[in-house]
Amino acid sequence: MNSLRVRLMWHLFAGGVLLLGVAGIALHWQAKSALTAELDASLRVALQSLVTLVELEPDGNITIEGGVENLQEFNKPDAEQMFVLCSADGREIARSRSLGSDPLPVRTGDAGLPEFFDATFHNGTALRCAGIRFLPRLEEENQAVHGPRPEAVLVLGRARGTVDRSLVALRTALALTGAGTIAALAGIVGWGVQRGLLPIKQLGESVANVDATSLSMRFAVEPLPVELRPIAQRLNDLLARLELSFARERRFTATAAHELRTPLAELRTLAEVNLATPSSEGECIESWKDALATTRRMEALALHLLELTRAENTQRIVRKVRVVVADAVVAAWSPHEARARARGVGLSSAITPETAVSSDPVLLGVLLGNLCGNAAEHARAGSLFIVTAGRTNGTVAIRFRNRTDALEEMDVAHLFERFWTKDEARSDARHHGLGLSVAHDFAMVLGGSLVARLHKDRDGGELELVLSLPCVT
Numbered sequence: 001m002n003s004l005r006v007r008l009m010w011h012l013f014a015g016g017v018l019l020l021g022v023a024g025i026a027l028h029w030q031a032k033s034a035l036t037a038e039l040d041a042s043l044r045v046a047l048q049s050l051v052t053l054v055e056l057e058p059d060g061n062i063t064i065e066g067g068v069e070n071l072q073e074f075n076k077p078d079a080e081q082m083f084v085l086c087s088a089d090g091r092e093i094a095r096s097r098s099l100g101s102d103p104l105p106v107r108t109g110d111a112g113l114p115e116f117f118d119a120t121f122h123n124g125t126a127l128r129c130a131g132i133r134f135l136p137r138l139e140e141e142n143q144a145v146h147g148p149r150p151e152a153v154l155v156l157g158r159a160r161g162t163v164d165r166s167l168v169a170l171r172t173a174l175a176l177t178g179a180g181t182i183a184a185l186a187g188i189v190g191w192g193v194q195r196g197l198l199p200i201k202q203l204g205e206s207v208a209n210v211d212a213t214s215l216s217m218r219f220a221v222e223p224l225p226v227e228l229r230p231i232a233q234r235l236n237d238l239l240a241r242l243e244l245s246f247a248r249e250r251r252f253t254a255t256a257a258h259e260l261r262t263p264l265a266e267l268r269t270l271a272e273v274n275l276a277t278p279s280s281e282g283e284c285i286e287s288w289k290d291a292l293a294t295t296r297r298m299e300a301l302a303l304h305l306l307e308l309t310r311a312e313n314t315q316r317i318v319r320k321v322r323v324v325v326a327d328a329v330v331a332a333w334s335p336h337e338a339r340a341r342a343r344g345v346g347l348s349s350a351i352t353p354e355t356a357v358s359s360d361p362v363l364l365g366v367l368l369g370n371l372c373g374n375a376a377e378h379a380r381a382g383s384l385f386i387v388t389a390g391r392t393n394g395t396v397a398i399r400f401r402n403r404t405d406a407l408e409e410m411d412v413a414h415l416f417e418r419f420w421t422k423d424e425a426r427s428d429a430r431h432h433g434l435g436l437s438v439a440h441d442f443a444m445v446l447g448g449s450l451v452a453r454l455h456k457d458r459d460g461g462e463l464e465l466v467l468s469l470p471c472v473t
Helices: 004-053 161-196 198-208 229-276 281-312 325-342 361-378 409-414 423-427 435-445
Strands: 054-056 062-064 081-087 092-095 115-120 126-134 152-159 321-324 346-350 356-359 384-392 395-403 449-457 460-470
Touching: 004 054, 004 126, 004 152, 004 161, 062 081, 062 092, 126 161, 161 198, 198 229, 229 281, 321 325, 321 361, 325 346, 325 361, 325 384, 325 395, 356 361, 356 460, 361 384, 361 395, 361 435, 361 460, 409 449, 435 449, 435 460
Parallel strands: 346 384
Antiparallel strands: 054 062, 081 092, 081 152, 115 126, 126 152, 321 356, 384 395, 395 460, 449 460
């Protein structure tokens, strides 16, 4: 199960068990070291006591003062300690009765320094041993020694049952304590993870309650843990974008329905009149002309809506090629030239042939066509539509200027809004207020921008649209 809660619990539990195991091993090792060191210290004392009893006789023999039989603690068969005394060449000199006939490993360190090691007795008893190599003391104070003074080797062993029993008890206590701690750890980890993930659960429940009617809600960021704040902030940003998008779509749908209602009502009226009233051939022709004009307005509106859909389709592949600006402007002006000529509006293009942009020719053609169509319809009658272009900082700025009498400063902010038109144009059903909106959206799709400026003067004003597009690299 791919669960964040289970993964967190498993990782925390495994980490806790690992730490407990390491702590238990470290405690056991420390206790074993301390008990062994204490046993070695007692062995050292006992070993030094025995060394003081070993003497060198005048005849060169090494003996134990008073004899082995006087060492009561080593004479019992079941004694927990035993020793063996040897010469430097390995010849055994004496042994304790507790050792019996069994051998005892002989290991020594440097002269005068004991070496501690573990060994096992014949009956399986674990021993802790200490071996030392030393020079026996002289039996008589002024005793003469002929030749080199012989060394002796003494190995003392003691059962380490007390130490081992203590370690067994410690391991048992650690195991029981560890088992209880692990059980408690499992409960604490489960409770802690559940409490820690509670904000995520609450945030998820809040997100689940969001629908199209509650896009205005926002998630509280400050009360959340630091790790969840970026997620909540991104969700708030997403809700804000969705709210704007839904509001825009509702306005778009309502406005589109409103714009279509008028031509549909006209077609219905024409059909009802033609069906209810006998008419002459001329009247029928006029009626069909009206129906054709209304249908064309509806067609123009549908085409503009399709163009807006294309502009909003961010997945559309923009195929950029080199486009000569002067040729593109002439081609975009051509469909509107007749309408412009009827209003006395002429094109004045001062663009050099080498001026080119990197753009999608189809989208750029729609963009320029909408700008030219806007000038042909709304420029002051008898004026010029002036188009210039210049290159600055890797972009080509194309400027479209025409005289206007209808616009005010407050209107500039609404020029690129969908379905916006001046009140004076409401009577003209051919205009839907979508041309400049489409041009603005296409400019962004092409990686550029479109801005509008109004220059007021005594003669009215001049509208300037500046289209910036990437130039050819």
